[in-house]
Amino acid sequence: MELSTLVAFGATFFVFAASPGPDNMTIIARTVQGGPLSGLAYGLGTVTGILVFLTLACFGLSAIAAEMGMGMAILRYAAATYLVWMGIRLWMAPAVVPEVRATIDAGDLRRGFVTGILLNLGNPKMPLFYVALLPNVVGPNLTVADLASLAAVILLVEAVVIGGHVLLASRVRGLLRSPRVLRRVNRAAGAVMVGAGAAVIAAR
Numbered sequence: 001m002e003l004s005t006l007v008a009f010g011a012t013f014f015v016f017a018a019s020p021g022p023d024n025m026t027i028i029a030r031t032v033q034g035g036p037l038s039g040l041a042y043g044l045g046t047v048t049g050i051l052v053f054l055t056l057a058c059f060g061l062s063a064i065a066a067e068m069g070m071g072m073a074i075l076r077y078a079a080a081t082y083l084v085w086m087g088i089r090l091w092m093a094p095a096v097v098p099e100v101r102a103t104i105d106a107g108d109l110r111r112g113f114v115t116g117i118l119l120n121l122g123n124p125k126m127p128l129f130y131v132a133l134l135p136n137v138v139g140p141n142l143t144v145a146d147l148a149s150l151a152a153v154i155l156l157v158e159a160v161v162i163g164g165h166v167l168l169a170s171r172v173r174g175l176l177r178s179p180r181v182l183r184r185v186n187r188a189a190g191a192v193m194v195g196a197g198a199a200v201i202a203a204r
Contacts, residue, residue: 023042045116050154052120082111
């Protein structure tokens with residue numbers, strides 16, 4: 001695959017990945033609430049879901065995935081419900097200054113990772129995105145080597161996008177010293193997560 005093709009795909013995918021949406025809002029909210037690892041775990045889940053769809057698209061199976069309406073809807077609603085539940089918990093959580101916050105639970109990291117996967121696998125726009133993007137940008141005939149090249153581009157782009165969001169949210173979290181301010185931030189982050197879950201549920 002030519003370098004110019006990879007650059008074009010990377011630029012297009014960057015616009016897609018960096019655009020405001022439930023995933024990026026959730027990464028910020030989880031980072032502010034639970035620290036960088038929490039945001040990164042969710043972000044890694046979203047990347048995993050994206051790579052699954054890339055693989056399906058490269059092997060011509062994304063059209064089948066697009067037709068799995070009921071299965072995709074179940075995944076989307078389950079993950080979105082979990083986001084809403086976590087947002088409500090965060091809204092009601094006591095204000096704990098970051099320095100004295102307990103070490104993050106490994107189970108929470110796993111749940112964040114799985115939620116990121118499910119939300120992307122249940123996103124009805126994801127297979128359509130690849131059906132429209134890949135033939136027009138990289139051509140209809142893709143090899144395993146092409147798949148590896150595209151996956152590397154996606155990982156690079158997502159490292160920049162997710163890393164940027166986590167870094168920004170971590171800076172904000174590091175400035176939190178007042179329980180009153182932290183309570184407000186918790187509620188704002190909780191509202192973001194509830195809104196992200198609601199947006200996912202409302203998506204068609």
